[in-house]
Amino acid sequence: MLKRIVPTMPGKTGQNVAVVAQTEIDGVGLDCLRSRFGSPLFVFSERTLRKNMREAVRAFSTRYPEVRFAWSYKTNYLNTICRIFHEEGAMAEVVSGFEYDKALANGVPSNLIIFNGPAKSEQDLLRAIEGDSLIHIDNTEELRILTNLSIEKNIKPRVALRVNMDVGIYPPWNRFGFNLESGQAWDALEKIASEGKLNCVGLHCHIGTFIQTADAYRIEAEKLALLAKDSMEKLGLPISYVDMGGGFASKNTLKSSYLTGEDLCPTFDDYAETITSVFRTMKFPDGKRLRIVLETGRALVDNAGFLLTSVITNKRMADGRLNTVIDAGVNLLFTSFWYNHKVTATYESTSQVEPTMLCGPLCMNIDVIRDNVMLPPLKRNDLLLIHNVGAYNVTQWMQFITMRPKVVMVKENGEVILLRDAECLNDVNGVEDRCTVN
Amino acid sequence: MNLVTGMIVNDSGYVFNSMTGESFSINQTARLVLTLLGEGCSKTDIYNRLLSEYDVEASSLEADVDDFFYLLKKYRILVD
Numbered sequence: 397m398l399k400r401i402v403p404t405m406p407g408k409t410g411q412n413v414a415v416v417a418q419t420e421i422d423g424v425g426l427d428c429l430r431s432r433f434g435s436p437l438f439v440f441s442e443r444t445l446r447k448n449m450r451e452a453v454r455a456f457s458t459r460y461p462e463v464r465f466a467w468s469y470k471t472n473y474l475n476t477i478c479r480i481f482h483e484e485g486a487m488a489e490v491v492s493g494f495e496y497d498k499a500l501a502n503g504v505p506s507n508l509i510i511f512n513g514p515a516k517s518e519q520d521l522l523r524a525i526e527g528d529s530l531i532h533i534d535n536t537e538e539l540r541i542l543t544n545l546s547i548e549k550n551i552k553p554r555v556a557l558r559v560n561m562d563v564g565i566y567p568p569w570n571r572f573g574f575n576l577e578s579g580q581a582w583d584a585l586e587k588i589a590s591e592g593k594l595n596c597v598g599l600h601c602h603i604g605t606f607i608q609t610a611d612a613y614r615i616e617a618e619k620l621a622l623l624a625k626d627s628m629e630k631l632g633l634p635i636s637y638v639d640m641g642g643g644f645a646s647k648n649t650l651k652s653s654y655l656t657g658e659d660l661c662p663t664f665d666d667y668a669e670t671i672t673s674v675f676r677t678m679k680f681p682d683g684k685r686l687r688i689v690l691e692t693g694r695a696l697v698d699n700a701g702f703l704l705t706s707v708i709t710n711k712r713m714a715d716g717r718l719n720t721v722i723d724a725g726v727n728l729l730f731t732s733f734w735y736n737h738k739v740t741a742t743y744e745s746t747s748q749v750e751p752t753m754l755c756g757p758l759c760m761n762i763d764v765i766r767d768n769v770m771l772p773p774l775k776r777n778d779l780l781l782i783h784n785v786g787a788y789n790v791t792q793w794m795q796f797i798t799m800r801p802k803v804v805m806v807k808e809n810g811e812v813i814l815l816r817d818a819e820c821l822n823d824v825n826g827v828e829d830r831c832t833v834n
Numbered sequence: 835m836n837l838v839t840g841m842i843v844n845d846s847g848y849v850f851n852s853m854t855g856e857s858f859s860i861n862q863t864a865r866l867v868l869t870l871l872g873e874g875c876s877k878t879d880i881y882n883r884l885l886s887e888y889d890v891e892a893s894s895l896e897a898d899v900d901d902f903f904y905l906l907k908k909y910r911i912l913v914d
């Protein structure tokens with residue numbers, strides 16, 4: 397091995413970050429997983445999923461008596477994974493009719509579904525009304541439709557108002573719901589109160605995603621709590637919960653970040669202390685205590701997901717850099733566009749590591765999983781493990797050039813089960829074949 | 835092809851190419867290869883020597899040797 401020494405800024409841990417190998421997930425050997433299920437392969441750890449959820453519940457419920465999590469379906473809607481979160485006590489948070497159906501099929505009672513999203517159809521709204529779901533209103537059009545449906549059906553739907561606000565972070569999420577500072581939110585609440593057709597039981601805000609400063613939630617909590625208090629006192633609305641949305645960071649490292657996500661990520665305790673302290677001190681009418689709802693997504697699932705991938709070949713780029721091609725591309729790992737995913741070897745090697753560009757198998761220049769990662773010498777068929785891939789990948793992945801691979805889960809008892817089979821040509825052609833007229 | 839003149843290799847695996855001013859680090863195997871090149875061995879000699887000395891598959895060794903020689907040329911450590 398010959399490595400050019402280039403004078404650059406060393407990373408926090410120096411330049412030659414030795415790669416610690418990981419050979420198994422919860423006691424199951426990675427080689428064995430590949431021989432049984434093939435490569436690439438998504439692997440989830442049931443143990444980590446449950447541990448994360450229990451950790452989050454503990455952090456909040458030891459500080460505040462009324463807390464409920466709602467599993468954010470879009471983050472990962474593999475049914476087995478959703479059901480694990482429901483078993484651990486989470487409601488469902490969905491943003492489309494399709495996700496609503498998934499939640500019902502996973503056994504979630506319709507009155508424990510939070511229906512969010514900016515594009516609900518009239519038909520879906522009607523279902524949600526009849527199912528007594530919690531409908532979070534995104535815009536005035538939706539407010540009008542809901543009011544009309546409630547008159548038509550003579551049902552008073554349970555709703556919450558989605559609010560957006562300035563919490564001092566960039567970029568601000570102000571596209572969804574009604575703006576607080578400009579008075580939009582208050583106008584909508586007044587309208588709901590004066591019309592009296594909707595049962596406005598909650599307020600909701602999702603300040604953004606991957607929020608690495610717990611303090612942003614303090615601002616959100618203070619503003620929402622005050623709005624809830626005013627809505628109760630001045631408008632007589634029966635507010636019973638405040639939904640703080642999702643957004644807690646996972647341990648991934650953002651591309652722009654100097655420090656690693658593991659160093660920067662606040663703990664569930666940090667977030668919980670910040671949020672609950674606001675609700676512990678705020679006094680609401682009649683001594684009422686508001687329930688805190690959380691729609692935490694990535695922080696609960698990211699580190700429970702791994703992508704096992706095999707080396708196809710090594711190439712030298714014109715500038716002398718090493719380019720290792722693997723069998724998993726950006727079509728499977730959408731999040732590689734904004735994270736430097738941790739990648740580890742699966743066998744112990746010498747301390748020799750080389751700066752490597754890790755590329756997927758797609759015939760596209762953008763198919764880069766890591767621009768520059770220190771890896772030991774690798775050869776064809778060597779296995780690599782990509783970490784923290786549990787959030788948003790198995791929902792946003794694309795069938796592109798290659799088909800989507802299997803997803804398995806290592807259960808708490810060590811058994812490995814298939815959660816989703818690999819796509820086959822029939823799955824892809826089938827939707828076209830359905831329209832062939834012969 | 836010859837090793838560039840004015841190249842310094844020390845025991846801890848530090849290489850300095852005084853013709854280009856570039857520095858490199860090498861491992862044990864690379865040091866052996868540079869020594870053999872200095873003794874006038876050809877690429878084929880070196881490949882055969884490594885094959886007999888290390889527990890390695892021929893195809894994988896061939897790829898590694900090719901890659902190593904590519905880098906030696908690229909960094910002008912091996913010159914015409």
Ligand SMILES: Cc1ncc(COP(=O)(O)O)c(C=O)c1O
Binds near residue numbers: 512605643
């Ligand atoms: C309304 C809402 N709730 C919850 C989430 C989950 O967010 P996260 O995965 O950042 O926790 C999202 C994600 O965008 C969202 O839009």
